[in-house]
Amino acid sequence: MSSTSIEGRLIRVDLGTGAWVVEQADGQRFELHGSVPGALEGKRVRVRGRPSALHSAAMAGAPFDVQSIEPA
Amino acid sequence: MSVPLLLLFGLPAAASDEGLLVVDLIDGTSLAEAQELSGLPLRWANPRSEDESLAVAEVEDLPEQVQRLSAHPQIEAVEASLSYQALGWPDDPLYPSQWNMHTVGAAQGWRMGGGRGVTVAVIDTGVSSVADLQGTLLLDGFSFVPGRASAADDNGHGTHVAGTIAQTTHNGLGAVGLANQARILPLKALAAQGGGQSEWIASAIDEAVDQGADVINLSLGGPRSAVIQVAVDKALARGVLVVAAAGNTGREGVGWPAKADGVIAVSATGPSDTLAPYSSWGEGVELSAPGGDKQQAGGGIVQDTIDAGAEGHAFKELQGTSMASPHVAGAAAVLLGAGAGSAAHTERLLKQGAVDLGEAGPDSRFGHGRLDLAASARILVQQRGLLFLAGSLLAALMVGFGGGSRRLPIAIVAGLSAGGLFFLPLLPLPPSLGLDLLGRPLLAWPTPFVGPRLAANPLWLSALLPALLTFVLGPTRTLGWLAAGLSAGVGAHLIHGAVTGSLAPTWLPASAATAWLGVNGLLCLLFTLAVAGLDRLRRERRS
Numbered sequence: 330m331s332s333t334s335i336e337g338r339l340i341r342v343d344l345g346t347g348a349w350v351v352e353q354a355d356g357q358r359f360e361l362h363g364s365v366p367g368a369l370e371g372k373r374v375r376v377r378g379r380p381s382a383l384h385s386a387a388m389a390g391a392p393f394d395v396q397s398i399e400p401a
Numbered sequence: 402m403s404v405p406l407l408l409l410f411g412l413p414a415a416a417s418d419e420g421l422l423v424v425d426l427i428d429g430t431s432l433a434e435a436q437e438l439s440g441l442p443l444r445w446a447n448p449r450s451e452d453e454s455l456a457v458a459e460v461e462d463l464p465e466q467v468q469r470l471s472a473h474p475q476i477e478a479v480e481a482s483l484s485y486q487a488l489g490w491p492d493d494p495l496y497p498s499q500w501n502m503h504t505v506g507a508a509q510g511w512r513m514g515g516g517r518g519v520t521v522a523v524i525d526t527g528v529s530s531v532a533d534l535q536g537t538l539l540l541d542g543f544s545f546v547p548g549r550a551s552a553a554d555d556n557g558h559g560t561h562v563a564g565t566i567a568q569t570t571h572n573g574l575g576a577v578g579l580a581n582q583a584r585i586l587p588l589k590a591l592a593a594q595g596g597g598q599s600e601w602i603a604s605a606i607d608e609a610v611d612q613g614a615d616v617i618n619l620s621l622g623g624p625r626s627a628v629i630q631v632a633v634d635k636a637l638a639r640g641v642l643v644v645a646a647a648g649n650t651g652r653e654g655v656g657w658p659a660k661a662d663g664v665i666a667v668s669a670t671g672p673s674d675t676l677a678p679y680s681s682w683g684e685g686v687e688l689s690a691p692g693g694d695k696q697q698a699g700g701g702i703v704q705d706t707i708d709a710g711a712e713g714h715a716f717k718e719l720q721g722t723s724m725a726s727p728h729v730a731g732a733a734a735v736l737l738g739a740g741a742g743s744a745a746h747t748e749r750l751l752k753q754g755a756v757d758l759g760e761a762g763p764d765s766r767f768g769h770g771r772l773d774l775a776a777s778a779r780i781l782v783q784q785r786g787l788l789f790l791a792g793s794l795l796a797a798l799m800v801g802f803g804g805g806s807r808r809l810p811i812a813i814v815a816g817l818s819a820g821g822l823f824f825l826p827l828l829p830l831p832p833s834l835g836l837d838l839l840g841r842p843l844l845a846w847p848t849p850f851v852g853p854r855l856a857a858n859p860l861w862l863s864a865l866l867p868a869l870l871t872f873v874l875g876p877t878r879t880l881g882w883l884a885a886g887l888s889a890g891v892g893a894h895l896i897h898g899a900v901t902g903s904l905a906p907t908w909l910p911a912s913a914a915t916a917w918l919g920v921n922g923l924l925c926l927l928f929t930l931a932v933a934g935l936d937r938l939r940r941e942r943r944s
Contacts, residue, residue, distance in 0.1 A: 343695060344649045344679055344721040345620075346557045346595065358650065362596045384602055384623030386526060386558040386595035386723055388649040388656050388681070392623060 332379050335359055335393065336401050339374045341367070348387030351376055358390030366398060373401040419461050424470060425478040426454040438475055441466070447500050447672070447699055490831035491571035495716060499576055500672050501565075501691035501702055505728055506775020507579050511570065511832040513778055513840070516580030516734035517849040518856075521566050521616045522609035523727075524602060525559030526595060527552045528587035531714035533576060533705035534560070536569035542587030543608055545601040555593040557706040561719055562620045563587065564704030565727040566734065575705050575716050579731030579774065582849075583738065586614055591621060599626035602658075606632035610639050615737050615853055618730035619645035619664075620723035622656030629658050637663040640744045640854070640905060642737075644730040646722035648681030653765070655685040665733075665748065669693070669725040670771050672700045674758060680722055682766045688755055690732075690772040692725030693718070732774040737853045739826075739837075740845025741781055742898065743905030750777040778826065785823035785842060788897055792819025796889035799926055803933025806940065811886040811929070818843045818890025819897075843887070844894050844904070859906040859917060862898070864924040867891050871928040876935055885932035892925025 337351040337359070349361040351374065361376065362383055376398050383392040424443060426435050435443045435456050443456040450456070460466050463481045470479045491511070496502065510516070520540070530539055542552030554560040563585050568578030588605040591597040602621065606629070609617050617636060622645070636643055647668045648656030659666035669680040669692025676682060677694045693701040701718030708715035733747055741747045754777025755770030763769050796815030800808045825840035838846055847856040867888035874884040898904025899918035906914050 342649075342679075345719055345723045346561075348595065356652075362594060381596075382599060382624050382626070383596040384591070384599060384621050384626075385597070386556070386591055386621050388622035388646060388722065390650060392596065 332377055332396055334375055334377045336373065336375050339365070339369050339372055339398070341370055342387065342389050344387045344389050346386065348385070348389045350389050351393070359393040360385055360387060360390040361393055361395050363395030365395060369398060369400060374398050375401040418463050420459070420463050420481055422458050422460045422463060422466050423480055424456045424458070424476060426456065427475050427477060428452070428454050430454040430475060432456065434475075438473065439470060444698060447498060491577050492573050493570060493575055493577045494573075495576040495703055498699060499703060500699070501693070501728065502577055502579065504674070504691055505579070505732065505772050506778070507577060509775035509778045509826070510579055510732065510735035511581060512826045512830065512837070513735060513739040514582060514837045514849050515570070515832065516567070516583030516731065516738040517834070518852045519580065519616065519734040519738040520584045520586055520612070520614045520852065521580065521618060521730055521734050522586040522588055522605075522612070522614035523559055523563045523566065523618050524588045524590050524605040524609065525562050525618075525620055526556035526591040526593070527554035527559045527589035528563040528585060529554040529560045529707050531560055531705045531707060533569050533572070533574050533714075533716075534564065536572050537567045537578070537581070538584040540584055540586045540612070542589070544589040545604045545608075546589055546592050546597065549589065549592070552587040552589045554707050556591065556595055557708070557717070558591070558595060558620070558723065559587065559589070561704045561706040561717060562618060562723060562727045564706065565702060565724060566618065566731040568704055576703050578704075579728060580734035580738065583731070583734040586612055597621065599623070599629050602626075603628040603632040606636055610636045610641055613852070613854060614641060616642045616644065616730050616733050618727050619643065619658055620726045622646060622648045622659060625657045630661050633658060633661045633664060640907070642733045642744045642747060644726050644733065646726040647686055649679045649721050650681045651679045652681060653683040655681055655683050660685045665729060666768070667722060667726045667729050668766060668768065669720075669722045670758070670767070672697055674756070674771060676759075676766050677720065679720070680725075684765055686765055686768040688729055688751060688769055688772055689758065689767040690725040690728035692722050693720035695720045728772055732772055732777065735774060736777060736781065738848060739778065739781060740841050740848045740856075742857070742903040745905070746901070746903040750780055753777065753780055782823050782826060784903075785820040787820070788842060788894055789816040789820030789823055791897065792816045792890040792893035795893050795926060796886055796929055799889055799929040800885065800933045803930045804937035805885070805933025806936055807882040811882045811889070814883060814886025815889035815893065815929075818887045819893040821845075842894050843891060854907055857905060857907045859909055862895065862904055862906045862918060862921070864891070864921040864928070867925045867928050871932060875928070875932040878939065881932050881936060885929045888925045888928035888932070892922045892929070895919075895922030895925060
């Protein structure tokens with residue numbers, strides 16, 4: 330599957346042992362899997378990657394495999 | 402108070418100048434006011450204490466603080482915190498603040514065996530034998546995560562979940578668990594970051610079934626998966642209860658595998674018995690249970706788990722439907738271990754006992770209601786009371802038809818065989834295997850030793866034991882009454898199991914199971930009739 334990108338605010342959610350999510354303006358959340366730079370917490374970010382079929386302990390949103398993250 | 406009464410109602414914790422101070426302020430006092438007037442870092446005793454303005458603080462000079470504050474006009478009462486539990490049971494120091502365990506009535510479950518003999522598979526990030534799981538029966542487990550050979554936890558999620566189910570209890574350390582005597586089967590299907598592929602999870606479910614798990618907990622969620630559904634179907638067909646977290650989106654729409662057919666989907670509640678703000682809800686929610694709400698002070702779920710610090714473990718407050726699901730799995734383990742019988746009957750007890758929240762009746766937020774293990778256990782006790790009565794009456798009837806004597810002792814033995822001393826688990830006594838067994842029907846005796854599956858083998862759930870006793874003891878003058886009573890009691894239980902589906906003999910399909918139980922139950926009653934008839938003939942010959 331080719332990569333795509335999503336944009337939104339990067340949030341550390343306090344669910345289970347915690348998870349990184351990107352929250353879009355309409356409240357839709359993507360749960361990020363992969364390397365996430367904590368310094369961008371709270372900022373608007375653009376995440377390149379692809380939707381994944383991963384199951385997760387945090388269950389915080391649609392799973393998304395991260396290739397890269399940059400400030401939007 | 403006399404010594405025996407003290408023993409029954411509890412012994413105060415050992416006195417020490419250092420400890421927890423409890424301050425009951427005039428209702429309506431805010432926490433800030435309380436802190437200012439006391440000069441102490443007070444916090445509410447638990448999340449529900451704000452209404453009553455009941456606060457606590459750790460202090461180093463308890464007697465002085467009690468004396469200093471007792472005359473304050475804003476304070477109604479002040480004292481050192483005393484542990485008043487039956488015989489100091491349990492003595493885990495965090496138990497008083499584990500609102501979730503009090504809310505679901507954990508103590509009732511401990512008195513009914515705490516899930517002894519039951520195996521709960523925790524399909525998660527793994528389970529590590531942290532300090533407060535040292536006394537818990539942890540099986541070897543298996544990892545389905547490639548490159549990770551051990552089922553030990555490398556995230557902290559699975560160990561916390563396992564703690565809610567079976568944290569070592571009454572060990573003077575940390576927190577308690579619901580089914581403290583259950584065996585935990587750790588199956589690692591989520592990697593260190595908390596994610597896992599559907600095939601890892603499906604394989605873990607298959608492994609759980611192969612290893613004889615009675616309950617499977619899935620505190621995880623993701624996209625719909627055909628292979629997981631197939632694995633779940635196989636587990637359900639083997640009579641395994643599968644419990645899963647509804648999801649943490651805070652929106653309508655239950656996640657997967659919670660939404661898979663036959664899975665008990667669990668939404669999360671907070672300390673105020675409202676739906677937790679993060680909890681998913683919607684069609685498919687079967688039950689709700691405490692998952693915590695950290696927006697309220699002390700409102701999370703506290704259990705022991707791995708930690709990067711020097712001690713290697715820590716008691717952490719987590720929240721999520723991940724924390725709600727193991728409450729239901731643990732409660733199911735307790736009921737199964739108590740001899741509730743079939744998975745279907747256990748699920749019914751969980752739903753019937755649940756506290757109806759939200760709209761009247763089942764709804765999409767709380768399902769059948771918030772888990773209340775104590776209420777579910779009380780329903781089981783009531784059923785046993787009725788079984789006692791039914792066993793006694795049937796025995797009396799059979800003895801009457803057969804013209805036998807000793808109707809009262811036979812009826813009592815029948816009642817005891819069918820329902821046990823059913824009221825014993827309701828007494829506020831510390832848990833013990835002896836009391837637990839005395840409170841059970843005869844057919845539920847093997848469960849703590851061999852587990853619910855083997856205890857439900859068709860030979861045990863049959864007229865075999867009554868037949869043996871009838872042939873050996875039935876013809877004797879001195880012990881015939883024992884065989885007659887036991888046969889009637891077992892017969893009443895088997896017939897009840899056939900009619901209600903509360904018993905499910907292992908390896909038999911449902912239709913054959915009903916016929917098996919019914920026929921064997923009737924045979925048992927015939928044995929009682931036969932012994933009574935023999936007794937009549939013997940007496941006639943004598944006269």
